[in-house]
Amino acid sequence: MVTIKTEEEIKKMKKAGHVNYLTHQYLKSLIKPGITTKYLNDEADKFIREHGGVPGFLHLYDYPASICISVNEEVVHGIPGDRILKEGDIVSLDIGVVIDGYHSDSAWTYPVGKISKEKEYLLHHTEKALFTGLKEIKNGAKLGNVGARIEQYAKKHNLGVVRELVGHGVGTKLHEDPDVPNYGKYNTGMTLKSGMTLAVEPMLNLGTRKIYVLDDDWTIVTQDKRPSAHFEHTIVVRDDGYEILTGE
Numbered sequence: 001m002v003t004i005k006t007e008e009e010i011k012k013m014k015k016a017g018h019v020n021y022l023t024h025q026y027l028k029s030l031i032k033p034g035i036t037t038k039y040l041n042d043e044a045d046k047f048i049r050e051h052g053g054v055p056g057f058l059h060l061y062d063y064p065a066s067i068c069i070s071v072n073e074e075v076v077h078g079i080p081g082d083r084i085l086k087e088g089d090i091v092s093l094d095i096g097v098v099i100d101g102y103h104s105d106s107a108w109t110y111p112v113g114k115i116s117k118e119k120e121y122l123l124h125h126t127e128k129a130l131f132t133g134l135k136e137i138k139n140g141a142k143l144g145n146v147g148a149r150i151e152q153y154a155k156k157h158n159l160g161v162v163r164e165l166v167g168h169g170v171g172t173k174l175h176e177d178p179d180v181p182n183y184g185k186y187n188t189g190m191t192l193k194s195g196m197t198l199a200v201e202p203m204l205n206l207g208t209r210k211i212y213v214l215d216d217d218w219t220i221v222t223q224d225k226r227p228s229a230h231f232e233h234t235i236v237v238r239d240d241g242y243e244i245l246t247g248e
């Protein structure tokens with residue numbers, strides 16, 4: 001069931017979203033070669049709680065950490081641990097924050113030190129794909145347009161679109177209806193209405209779109225081991241467009 005949020009609910013989601021944004025900014029400032037992914041996880045956990053939130057992913061579906069950290073060919077759901085970040089890596093931080101029972105969900109991929117031109121290309125165009133898709137959102141628009149636009153943008157730039165994982169509604173639960181795929185056809189799908197809150201999150205690969213799950217049952221990696229990027233905002237549908245909830 002797709003729910004329309006009241007302004008009161010949207011205010012709470014914005015609060016959760018803002019702490020999510022601040023956590024991203026804080027972690028971004030810590031990223032450098034030589035640190036472990038567990039260090040970033042623990043700093044995120046502390047930071048979120050200090051700002052009145054609870055990490056939204058911890059123990060959800062039995063996930064064992066506070067945030068997801070995926071390096072290079074890891075697409076999403078990487079579990080933080082002893083892995084040490086190296087110069088030239090890219091690292092995707094996917095963060096959930098809950099405040100007053102409302103979730104926010106935002107992911108961003110960051111460079112570790114100096115990265116290759118092709119990794120720069122991937123990061124640049126995956127972020128662009130997110131905002132290109134968001135442009136389709138407004139009251140009365142078809143949901144399929146968002147995925148169609150993202151897919152079209154990715155194809156134009158020769159990037160693989162992960163299809164097995166999709167964006168979603170967000171609210172009192174992290175994952176609500178509807179699904180928001182990063183592919184699709186124009187003028188299909190449900191009609192968006194003001195007050196719907198969605199996580200839009202393209203996951204694009206430098207190579208094949210094909211992925212598989214590692215033996216830890218969580219980490220998803222590209223089949224050809226080429227790098228993958230992930231950019232995600234939680235937004236609310238407005239009469240004339242959208243408003244980002246996981247922002248400043």
Ligand code: MG
Nearest residue numbers: 094105106107
């Ligand atoms: Mg996320």
Ligand code: MG
Nearest residue numbers: 105167199201
């Ligand atoms: Mg999400």
